[in-house]
Amino acid sequence: MKKILSTVAALGLVAGIATSAAALELKIKGDYTVDGFYIDKGMGAAAYNGFGGQGFQLATNPGAADTNSDAWMQHMFNIEAEMIVNDKVSMKSRVRLIDWGTVWGAQDDTDVNNGRNMSIERLWLVYKSPIGTWEIGRRSAGAWGLPFVDSATAGDRIFWSSAKLFGEQFSTYAFVQKMVEGEAYVQSSGDFAVVSDDDLDSDYLEVGATMNGGWGKASLGYGYSKNNAAIIDTASIDTNTGATIFSYGYQTASHRVKGVGQFKIGENMGFDTEFDYKFGDKDFGTSVQKDQDISQLAFIADFNATMNDLTGHAMYFHTSGDDNAKDTDLESYGGTGADFEPLYILTGVFGNILNNDQGTTNEWGAKAKTAGVNAVVLTADFAASQDLTLHAGFGYAMADKELPGYDDEYGFEYNVGAAYKLLDNLIYAVHLGYLDTGDFFKLGTKYQDTESILLASHHLTMSF
Numbered sequence: 001m002k003k004i005l006s007t008v009a010a011l012g013l014v015a016g017i018a019t020s021a022a023a024l025e026l027k028i029k030g031d032y033t034v035d036g037f038y039i040d041k042g043m044g045a046a047a048y049n050g051f052g053g054q055g056f057q058l059a060t061n062p063g064a065a066d067t068n069s070d071a072w073m074q075h076m077f078n079i080e081a082e083m084i085v086n087d088k089v090s091m092k093s094r095v096r097l098i099d100w101g102t103v104w105g106a107q108d109d110t111d112v113n114n115g116r117n118m119s120i121e122r123l124w125l126v127y128k129s130p131i132g133t134w135e136i137g138r139r140s141a142g143a144w145g146l147p148f149v150d151s152a153t154a155g156d157r158i159f160w161s162s163a164k165l166f167g168e169q170f171s172t173y174a175f176v177q178k179m180v181e182g183e184a185y186v187q188s189s190g191d192f193a194v195v196s197d198d199d200l201d202s203d204y205l206e207v208g209a210t211m212n213g214g215w216g217k218a219s220l221g222y223g224y225s226k227n228n229a230a231i232i233d234t235a236s237i238d239t240n241t242g243a244t245i246f247s248y249g250y251q252t253a254s255h256r257v258k259g260v261g262q263f264k265i266g267e268n269m270g271f272d273t274e275f276d277y278k279f280g281d282k283d284f285g286t287s288v289q290k291d292q293d294i295s296q297l298a299f300i301a302d303f304n305a306t307m308n309d310l311t312g313h314a315m316y317f318h319t320s321g322d323d324n325a326k327d328t329d330l331e332s333y334g335g336t337g338a339d340f341e342p343l344y345i346l347t348g349v350f351g352n353i354l355n356n357d358q359g360t361t362n363e364w365g366a367k368a369k370t371a372g373v374n375a376v377v378l379t380a381d382f383a384a385s386q387d388l389t390l391h392a393g394f395g396y397a398m399a400d401k402e403l404p405g406y407d408d409e410y411g412f413e414y415n416v417g418a419a420y421k422l423l424d425n426l427i428y429a430v431h432l433g434y435l436d437t438g439d440f441f442k443l444g445t446k447y448q449d450t451e452s453i454l455l456a457s458h459h460l461t462m463s464f
Helices: 001-012 366-373
Strands: 025-040 068-082 089-104 119-129 132-141 154-159 171-181 204-212 216-227 233-237 246-247 248-267 269-284 294-308 310-319 371-383 388-398 407-425 428-439 452-464
Touching: 119 154, 171 216, 371 407
Parallel strands: none
Antiparallel strands: 025 068, 025 452, 068 089, 089 119, 119 132, 132 154, 154 171, 171 204, 204 216, 216 248, 233 246, 248 269, 269 294, 294 310, 310 371, 371 388, 388 407, 407 428, 428 452
């Protein structure tokens, strides 16, 4: 087994490193998860397999038969490896032997040459220099502060952090990330917009700082995004009328200011909060299309407390919506993040209606993301024994902006769950969620009836 894991790790780590194997230290960790799901009055993974694996359809025509229930199994296998060259240099990686959402009975061969499952998701160099730590390559990205509005992924970055350069209580970081490379081996185009090759890229820069102490921890960050990947105008021919249809190119310059605080209140209570504000301009290179202003906000406040074996959270969160698609203001923040899961259905990874990841992903479009959200959630976790933890949750959500013809109520959700530690590295969990859907899911027409959703799932996770 050790030989197999070492071989897999080497696949993700041997990226130009030529050194004696005897001089290396190899650290490996990972997890394998098997999930089973049942959805009543929703569209399950088997129905939409191939498009992220999942999907919900929350409305049906009156009197129509229920074709929206489903049950399925899936699994995932991750390995994270670190190859330590010396005390200053190392290589890190994350290899997915079985990708997320791989449904049993519909999965490809895991062979790297002809299957889609096996992939080297992250691979980067770490150098601990006298002036801070450098991380260069495809590293972790998309997560900052609390899980709220986070969607962990990988990004091509040059990342610097001060580490302990300024002491234990203050640190800073800065990075540049290449989002889209639009100029490599590309010659200037003679289409409708005249641009030079170096105008086609999309880049992101961010700086931030963190302070911590006996009172808690707080961070502040600033980011700047330049997106010129869609700057070129294009045209197509309408096959029915023969008319030329123009699609005008644009460039986007946007800023973001974000902050997070985790404050201690006495010995057993705390208050966590985070905000993310994006603003900027989307400029079209033509007078036919008006330029647009970006102004988008996300915010969360979470009061939490621990009393003996009981831990509770009372939270409010908000993402801005946009109820006018015809004006020049872009106000929709765009979701609550794939990593934010206080509720099994509205925010859970296999529901996540508020992100439209698995919500109304059909002809009705991303209405929940466009409308935004205001939500209140209460959760409680009770450690019944050393190995058994019980969970309960309740939430109510409504749209931040009422879209034309739509109601603003998403509905009430109720959750219960339990997790049992079979062994130190083997956990079995069961979840049950019920969403009493609001009239938002009539999707703007009186000829649709909403269907409340029941989601039952169980999960076996092995970690090492």
